[in-house]
Amino acid sequence: METKTKSKWSIDQTHSEIAFKVRHLMIAHVKGKFKTFDVSIYTEEKDFTTAEIDLWIDASSIDTGDAKRDEHLKSADFFDVESHKQITFVSSTIGSADAEGNQALWGELTMRGITKNVKLDVQFGGIQKDPWGNEKAGFTVTGKINRTEWELIWNSSLEAGGIMIGEDVMISCEIELLNEGNKYLKMELDKEAEKK
Numbered sequence: 001m002e003t004k005t006k007s008k009w010s011i012d013q014t015h016s017e018i019a020f021k022v023r024h025l026m027i028a029h030v031k032g033k034f035k036t037f038d039v040s041i042y043t044e045e046k047d048f049t050t051a052e053i054d055l056w057i058d059a060s061s062i063d064t065g066d067a068k069r070d071e072h073l074k075s076a077d078f079f080d081v082e083s084h085k086q087i088t089f090v091s092s093t094i095g096s097a098d099a100e101g102n103q104a105l106w107g108e109l110t111m112r113g114i115t116k117n118v119k120l121d122v123q124f125g126g127i128q129k130d131p132w133g134n135e136k137a138g139f140t141v142t143g144k145i146n147r148t149e150w151e152l153i154w155n156s157s158l159e160a161g162g163i164m165i166g167e168d169v170m171i172s173c174e175i176e177l178l179n180e181g182n183k184y185l186k187m188e189l190d191k192e193a194e195k196k
Helices: 067-074 191-195
Strands: 002-011 017-024 028-034 037-044 047-058 086-094 102-111 114-129 135-146 165-187
Touching: 037 165, 047 102, 086 114
Parallel strands: none
Antiparallel strands: 002 037, 002 165, 017 028, 017 165, 037 047, 047 086, 086 102, 102 114, 114 135, 135 165
């Protein structure tokens, strides 16, 4: 029987951001972020290729810097926050880092009650101790999704042709994690030995 060390990581809210941008009028981008979110991450030792990630976002915390637009985004035209309060992401696979330190992160993204498998790109910034002795890990997470796959389909045609809002949503997150301490969990390599 082999005992491996598991580490629990929590998100440092003051040094993390979950942001996005969408093309507007086909000539510029509108940027936004979610202000309320949390994540639970477990890794074997400090190996983030083994990470089990469970992210939760409060859909009603969306902030694009315009109150009227935010109310429209919360409505049934978009996130329908009355019926679907949460956006979640649960990881399934994390690839090994390439020469530049980029990793592919696969998982299930749920919005409006619809779950789709998505691929995100992760850049690992490293692990460092802050001045108070807390161990931190940093990541940049990017990706692109098509909002219509989650039935966020509202749009408006432009007089000169084209549409008001692009379908592709560019995801850009800066994540800083805090190591909450190692938890020693027994991982049985031989299941029969455990029964004896």
